[in-house]
Every structure is written in C-alpha cells, then in structure tokens.
Amino acid sequence: MGFREFELTDGVCNWLYHNDINEVHWPPAHIPRSCTIQILSVKRAGEPPKFRITISDGANIIQAVLRDSLNNLVDSGRIRKGAVVSFSCVSSDFLRGKRLVIIHTIDSVLTSEVEKIGDPTFLPPPSSVASGIARDAAMAGSNIPAELNPARTQPSYQPQAGPSRITQPEPRTRAQVPATGSQASTSRELITVPIASLNSYSANWTIKAKIVSKSDIITSKNSNNLFFVELVDDRRDGRSQSQTTIKAMVVNRVDELHGSMREGQIYYVSGAKLEKVDERYRRPNGHDFNLVFNRGTKLELCADAPPPAPLTYNFVPINSVPQLPTGSTCDILGVLYKCDPVKEQESAKGKFKLRYLTIVDKSRASVRVTLFRGAAEKFEADEEEIIAFKGLEVQDFRGVCLQLSSSSSMTIHPDLTEASDLRGWYDSLGSSQSFHPCSSASASGLRSAGNSPQKQNQRQNPNGVNNTDGDSIGGLSPARPLTIRQVLDEEYLSMPESQSQSAGRYGGGKKGPKFSLQATVVWIDPSRVTYPGCPTCLKKVERKDGSWVCPRRHTSAEPSYRYLMYLKIADPSGEIELQTFDQTGKALLGTSANELEHLRHTPGLLPQFQAILRATCSREFTFECHIDQYDGRTKYVIDQAMPLDYANEADQLLTLLRSRWATSK
Numbered sequence: 082m083g084f085r086e087f088e089l090t091d092g093v094c095n096w097l098y099h100n101d102i103n104e105v106h107w108p109p110a111h112i113p114r115s116c117t118i119q120i121l122s123v124k125r126a127g128e129p130p131k132f133r134i135t136i137s138d139g140a141n142i143i144q145a146v147l148r149d150s151l152n153n154l155v156d157s158g159r160i161r162k163g164a165v166v167s168f169s170c171v172s173s174d175f176l177r178g179k180r181l182v183i184i185h186t187i188d189s190v191l192t193s194e195v196e197k198i199g200d201p202t203f204l205p206p207p208s209s210v211a212s213g214i215a216r217d218a219a220m221a222g223s224n225i226p227a228e229l230n231p232a233r234t235q236p237s238y239q240p241q242a243g244p245s246r247i248t249q250p251e252p253r254t255r256a257q258v259p260a261t262g263s264q265a266s267t268s269r270e271l272i273t274v275p276i277a278s279l280n281s282y283s284a285n286w287t288i289k290a291k292i293v294s295k296s297d298i299i300t301s302k303n304s305n306n307l308f309f310v311e312l313v314d315d316r317r318d319g320r321s322q323s324q325t326t327i328k329a330m331v332v333n334r335v336d337e338l339h340g341s342m343r344e345g346q347i348y349y350v351s352g353a354k355l356e357k358v359d360e361r362y363r364r365p366n367g368h369d370f371n372l373v374f375n376r377g378t379k380l381e382l383c384a385d386a387p388p389p390a391p392l393t394y395n396f397v398p399i400n401s402v403p404q405l406p407t408g409s410t411c412d413i414l415g416v417l418y419k420c421d422p423v424k425e426q427e428s429a430k431g432k433f434k435l436r437y438l439t440i441v442d443k444s445r446a447s448v449r450v451t452l453f454r455g456a457a458e459k460f461e462a463d464e465e466e467i468i469a470f471k472g473l474e475v476q477d478f479r480g481v482c483l484q485l486s487s488s489s490s491m492t493i494h495p496d497l498t499e500a501s502d503l504r505g506w507y508d509s510l511g512s513s514q515s516f517h518p519c520s521s522a523s524a525s526g527l528r529s530a531g532n533s534p535q536k537q538n539q540r541q542n543p544n545g546v547n548n549t550d551g552d553s554i555g556g557l558s559p560a561r562p563l564t565i566r567q568v569l570d571e572e573y574l575s576m577p578e579s580q581s582q583s584a585g586r587y588g589g590g591k592k593g594p595k596f597s598l599q600a601t602v603v604w605i606d607p608s609r610v611t612y613p614g615c616p617t618c619l620k621k622v623e624r625k626d627g628s629w630v631c632p633r634r635h636t637s638a639e640p641s642y643r644y645l646m647y648l649k650i651a652d653p654s655g656e657i658e659l660q661t662f663d664q665t666g667k668a669l670l671g672t673s674a675n676e677l678e679h680l681r682h683t684p685g686l687l688p689q690f691q692a693i694l695r696a697t698c699s700r701e702f703t704f705e706c707h708i709d710q711y712d713g714r715t716k717y718v719i720d721q722a723m724p725l726d727y728a729n730e731a732d733q734l735l736t737l738l739r740s741r742w743a744t745s746k
Contacts, residue, residue, distance in 0.1 A: 087165050087191060089198060090116040094141040097173065097182050098204050115169045115188050119198050122162055123155060131281070134160075134184075139199035145182040148280055149357070150369060154187060163194035172278035174286075183280055276314050277325040279355060279370055287351040289383055290314045292344050293326070293392060293471070296487035297455040298335060306335040309487040310342060311472070312350070312372070313392065326472075328488050329353065329372035338380070344490075347383040354378075392490070394471055396499060400446035402483065402519050405475045413470045413483065414499055415440035416507050418447060418516065420464060423457050434458055440468065443506055447516040447736075451476075451484040462493050465512070467504055469495035477595065481519040515739055562597040562703065566654035568717070598704045599725065600650040600657075602669070605694045609647045610666075611674040613640030642674040650704065659706065661719040668722050669697055701725045 093116045118136045125132055132147045132155050147155070154160040170185035273289040290312035298308045313326045329350075331338050342348070354373040374380070394412045397405075405411055419439035425432055436457035438450040450473065452460055462468065469492045473483040485491060494500070613622050615631040616638055622629040628637045644666025649658050667673060670693055680690040705721040 087119075087195075087198065088117060089119060089137070089139040089165075091138060091140065093118065094136065094138040094143045094201075095204060097145075097171065098141070098143045098180055100173075115167045117165065117167045117191065119195075120160060120162065120164045120166065121197065121201075123160065125155075136182075137198065137201040140201055142201045142203045143180075143182060145184055146282060148183060148185045148369070151184070151187055154190070159190045160187070161194060163196065165191040165195060165198075167191065170277075172274075172280075174274075174278075174283060181282060183278075183282060185277075185280075273314075273349070275325070276312065276327050276368060279327070279368065281355065281357070281370075283355065285351075287349055288312070288314060289347060289349055290327075291347045292342060294488060294490040295339070295342060295344055298339055305332065307332045308335060308339050311488045311490065325368055326488070327368040327370065327372060329374055331374040333375050333378070338374070342380075349379075349381045349383055350374075351379045352377040392471065392492075394469060394497070394499075396469075398444040398446070399440065399442045399448045399519060400444035400517075402446075402448055402475065403481045405481075407475055407477045409475050410472045410489075411475060411483070413440060413442075413448070413450075413473055414495070414497070414503060415442040415448075415468060415470075416503065416511065417462055417464050417466050417468055420460075420462065436460060438468075440470075441511070441516045442503065443511070445514055445516055446519055448519045449482040451482060453485065456485055456491070465507070466493055467495065467500045468493050469497065469500065518733075518736060562599045564654040565598065565600060565650070565652050565657045568596060568598070568657060569655065595705065595707045595720070598650065598652070598657075598706060599701065600652040600704065601701045602648055602698050603651045603656065604649040605697060606647040607691070607694060610644065610694075611642045611678050612645045614643045616641040619643065642678040644670075644674045650702075657717060659704070659717050659719050660709075661722070665719045665722050669702070670694070671697075 090113060093112055096112060116138075118138055121135045121137050121142060123132055123134050129149070130152060131149070132152060134145050134147060135142055136145050147160075151160070160166065167188045168184050168186055169188050171182060172185065173180055173182045274283070274286045276288055276290060279286060279288070291314065292310050293313050294311040296309040298306050300306055308331050310329045310331065311326055312329055331342075350372070354375055354377075355370040356373055358369055358371055394414070396414045397411050399413065399415060402411065402413075417438060418441045421437040423434050423436050425434055433454050434457050435454075436452045438452065438460075439447050440450050441447045450470065470483070470485070470489065471491075472486070472489040474486050474489070476482050476484055613629065614620065615622050615634060615636075618631065618633050619641075620631060620633045622631050622638075622640045624630075629640050630637055643663040644661065645663075646661045646666050646669075647658060648661065648669075649656050651657075661669065663674060670677065672693060677690060677693065680686045680693070702722045702724055703726075704719050706717050706719050709716045709718050
C-alpha cells in the first residue's frame with residue numbers, strides 16, 4: 082500500500098519535534114486534531130514496561146513514548162512495527178536536552194502492519210531551539226529562587242532501550258521565566274505544564290492549579306498524619322473538553338500546610354512525587370497519577386495571577402443515578418429537601434461523624450448524600466437551598482446513595498444558569514411535588530458486576546412488584562433489604578467451582594456480591610466466638626510448651642483475642658448462618674473479645690458470659706453482608722451490623738407511601 086491510501090499527516094513530526102506542546106494549545110492551525118502516522122519500531126524498556134517507538138509522517142522520523150495506558154495495544158499486537166495509527170492527544174518535554182514526545186491516546190489503528198510509507202529521514206537535533214532555551218535559562222535563573230527553579234535542584238531521567246536506570250543530575254535546559262512588565266517578583270508568571278500532561282516521564286515540571294477541595298487531617302495506620310487536596314487547572318485535556326483533576330496527598334508539614342492551603346486559592350506546585358492510580362479507582366476526568374507532597378515539594382501561592390477557568394460540571398439527573406456503576410463519580414445539582422442532624426458512627430478506625438442530606442431535582446427523584454467528619458460538622462445550609470456537588474461517589478448501601486469524598490466539592494448557591502433554572506422550577510412547581518427515592522439497580526438490592534441490568538430488572542420482589550420502567554421509583558422498584566429467602570434463592574449468588582481461587586476467596590481475594598438484610602439474631606455458637614490472635618499480625622497463635630507462639634513471626638507473646646463468630650439470624654422467610662469478625666462482633670455484643678474471654682474462663686463469671694450472648698439474641702439488626710467462598714463452601718460474611726433505627730425506618734416507609742409507586746397501586 083502506498084502513502085496516499087493512508088493519508089499520513091504531513092508535517093506533524095517536524096512540528097512535534099520543534100515545539101513545546103505543554104506551552105501551546107494542541108493542535109496548531111495547520112495540523113488536524115486527529116493525526117495519522119506510521120510506527121516504524123517498538124522497543125520495550127524497564128519494569129513496569131514502557132514502550133519507546135519511532136514514528137513517521139512519510140517525510141520525517143522522530144522518537145516518542147506511549148503512555149502506560151496504551152501498553153495493552155502493544156501486548157495484544159495491534160501496535161507493532163509498520164502499524165498505521167491516529168492520535169489526538171500528545172505532549173512533550175525536554176530530557177537531557179532532547180525532545181521527548183509522549184502519545185496519550187490512540188484513536189484508531191488503521192492497519193497493524195504495512196511496509197514503510199515514503200522515504201522518511203530522522204530530523205537533526207533542534208540546536209537553535211535548545212540554544213535559545215538555554216539562553217533564556219541563563220537570563221532568568223538569577224531571578225528565580227532555588228526552591229522554585231527545578232533547573233538548579235532536580236535530577237533528570239531518560240528512558241533507555243534496555244533496563245531503566247537513573248542518570249546523573251543535569252541542569253534542565255528550559256528555565257522558568259519570571260513575569261515581565263509591572264508585575265513584582267512575588268507575582269511572577271512561571272512557565273507551567275497542564276495537569277493532563279503529567280506522566281511517568283515528566284521531570285522538573287511546575288503546575289499552576291486551583292484547590293477545589295481539601296480533606297480533614299487523617300491519622301494513618303502507622304500514626305502518621307496526612308490530608309488530601311483536589312487540584313484542577315484551566316487547561317483542557319485533549320481527549321475531552323472537561324477539566325482534568327488530580328488528587329494530591331500531603332504527608333510533610335501537615336499541620337502547617339493544612340492551615341495555610343485554602344480552597345479556591347491558586348498555587349504553583351513542583352517537585353511532588355507521581356504515583357500511578359489503580360485503574361479500578363480512576364475517576365472520570367481524573368488523572369492517571371496521584372501527587373504526593375513530600376519534603377522535596379515546593380508550593381507557592383499565586384496571589385496576583387488571573388484565576389483559572391471556573392469549575393466545570395457534568396450534571397446528571399438524580400433519577401439516572403441508579404444506572405451508574407458502584408464506585409463511579411457524578412456531578413449533581415439539586416435542592417436540599419432534608420438535612421438530618423450529625424450522627425456518630427463507629428468503624429474499624431474508630432468513631433467518626435456523618436450527616437445525611439436528601440437532594441431532589443426536576444426528575445422528581447430524591448437521593449441521599451452522606452457527608453463525613455469535618456464536612457458533616459461544618460455544613461450550614463437551610464432546606465430548599467440549591468447545592469452543586471462535583472465528584473460524588475456512587476455507593477449501594479440499602480439502595481443507591483452518594484457520598485462526599487475527600488476529592489469531591491460542594492457549592493451552596495452556585496452561580497450557574499442551571500441553578501437559576503432549578504430555583505425557578507422549584508419555587509413555582511417543585512415545592513408541591515412528591516419525590517421518589519432512588520432505588521438500587523436490582524430489586525433485591527444486589528449490585529454485582531456479573532449481572533446485567535436487563536437480567537436484574539426481570540426479577541420480582543416478594544410483593545410482586547416488577548422491576549420495569551413505569552410507575553416504579555426511578556424506573557425501578559423501591560430499594561429495601563432482601564429477605565433471607567431471596568438470598569438463598571437468587572441463582573446468581575451461587576458461585577461456580579471454577580471461581581474458587583487458590584487463595585480460597587471469591588474472585589482471587591475480592592469480595593463477592595453484597596446484600597442487605599433486616600433480621601433478628603436467634604442463636605450464637607458459644608464454642609466459636611473468639612480466637613487468640615498475635616498482637617502484631619493478628620494471625621491465630623498456637624499453644625506450645627506452655628507459651629503462645631505465632632506461626633508467622635515465630636515469637637512468643639500473650640495473645641490478643643479477636644472475634645470470629647458464627648450466628649444464625651431469622652426473618653419471616655427463613656433463617657441463615659452468618660460469619661462475623663472482630664469489629665462487627667464488638668458492635669453485636671457490646672464488649673471486646675478480650676473482656677468476653679476473661680468472663681468465660683474466670684471462675685464464677687461464666688453466667689455473665691452467657692448473659693451477654695442471650696442479650697444479643699432476639700435483637701433486630703440491619704446487616705450489610707457479602708458472599709465468600711472458602712474450600713468450596715459458600716459463606717455469608719457480615720461487613721457491618723447496626724441496631725434497627727425505628728425512627729428512620731418509619732420515615733422511609735412514610736416516604737414510600739407518599740411516592741408515585743404507592744399511590745398508583
């Protein structure tokens with residue numbers, strides 16, 4: 082095949098090689114947004130693998146690298162020597178005085194292998210460009226403090242065709258130039274890169290970003306303090322017109338920076354560590370990397386710089402939230418219909434505070450939004466006020482709900498056209514409407530990746546209400562906990578033998594489908610309540626020669642008892658045996674495993690041990706559970722147990738009775 086049949090984009094290699102794409106908008110006027118090039122070679126480097134390629138536009142050849150997210154195209158053989166592809170998102174940087182082009186997206190693979198198109202040649206080094214940049218660096222270096230000038234302080238990295246290695250530090254050739262004109266040195270404008278262009282090859286970068294959210298200070302498992310901020314700049318990712326956000330974790334000077342960094346302010350950030358984001362937790366418009374602010378991170382308030390573009394939203398109607406996958410994020414604009422008081426909850430990491438908000442919109446649906454810790458305590462808004470949420474996480478706790486995470490933002494009275502429209506609608510019509518709570522994507526309250534919405538919507542709840550569009554809530558039936566009979570009867574809860582992994586857990590260490598039950602504890606096995614665990618690693622210790630020995634650490638120490646309890650619960654449809662661990666055991670019995678073990682083995686105190694077990698029996702709880710498989714047997718494991726909140730249950734039933742689902746029956 083010849084050159085004309087593929088229409089390679091003429092001049093794109095020359096332009097990429099001689100222009101810094103971080104400082105101009107891609108693409109230039111004479112280059113189409115989607116460029117077609119041919120790949121002449123592919124080389125693998127390092128672990129985790131990175132791929133260096135040479136690309137041709139039919140006239141010139143340059144070197145480039147593929148972003149990590151494109152590695153699967155190489156592994157599958159779609160990208161190889163001779164392939165013709167098109168791309169639309171690209172960036173570049175200087176490493177050791179050489180231009181490095183990074184391809185972020187491959188729009189399409191036109192063919193996997195053809196002969197070389199045209200007679201392309203390698204471009205000579207851009208000496209004139211390099212010398213000009215070096216001259217600018219020499220002129221600007223004296224005006225920039227060392228802590229903000231990466232050219233003085235940071236090493237450079239160069240990818241190699243063999244195993245990756247770190248080269249000796251060398252000065253960066255592209256300096257950060259101070260602002261000119263009437264601006265003072267404290268308000269200088271530095272050369273920055275867009276957040277979207279940060280990648281594993283980036284070195285000596287500076288971003289100018291706005292803080293859109295800041296979490297409270299959190300104490301980690303190793304007793305270190307940290308907090309999170311969400312950053313956004315005013316540049317658009319070439320893949321979409323939405324803003325790219327990046328999450329940053331601050332681990333150094335935590336108290337100082339938490340007090341000085343404020344939401345809405347703009348900062349220059351450089352020298353932070355880039356950490357790859359697990360693809361399972363990557364958010365829409367979120368970055369492939371997270372930032373870690375450590376000792377080498379430089380942060381400066383950009384006091385006089387013009388603000389970046391306003392925060393952009395991609396609002397979804399509330400009645401469409403049940404169709405979103407659990408763990409994804411969404412933007413919501415709604416009216417505050419109800420604000421619950423702050424509640425205190427206990428988790429494995431200790432007690433925390435939360436608050437529930439009920440939000441409604443024009444879709445005549447309502448959804449519960451959960452605020453945690455500081456956000457719950459500081460929230461101040463009157464009912465019927467307009468609130469815009471960005472980046473709410475979709476969860477499935479007794480039906481679909483949303484939660485405000487550390488990377489989410491909330492704006493009361495947003496200055497948006499959509500907010501004005503919503504206010505007008507609510508004042509004229511909405512305040513007299515009835516709103517229907519969002520339900521789960523399944524009548525039974527189960528959300529499992531292995532079940533299609535079509536299959537789930539064909540199921541029927543015990544009352545005979547079909548999960549089809551129409552008068553059901555949000556297009557689905559009301560989300561209520563399952564009955565025990567439903568759990569035992571659902572065919573997609575049974576896990577095939579082929580899914581049993583060597584580790585003995587569902588999906589190779591992942592939890593199986595989750596579900597909710599409201600039931601009464603009827604029996605607790607007194608012989609299987611606690612186990613002696615190693616105080617360090619929690620593994621069960623064994624009694625040898627009169628002392629306790631940890632089989633993993635091979636050390637001797639007094640055990641710390643933990644709950645590993647088996648109990649039966651019942652509802653009108655049947656009974657089921659559940660397994661629970663330490664934190665949930667404390668919630669059920671109201672005492673620690675060490676205290677319970679002391680009562681059982683201390684002469685005269687055994688009746689108190691038995692009384693605690695009897696007191697828990699006949700109590701009703703809401704159980705959040707998941708399905709597990711061990712040694713070929715299916716187990717039902719409690720994740721959380723909460724005493725029944727009768728006031729909240731009454732509110733939910735009242736809301737349900739007032740809904741269109743109930744009034745249409």
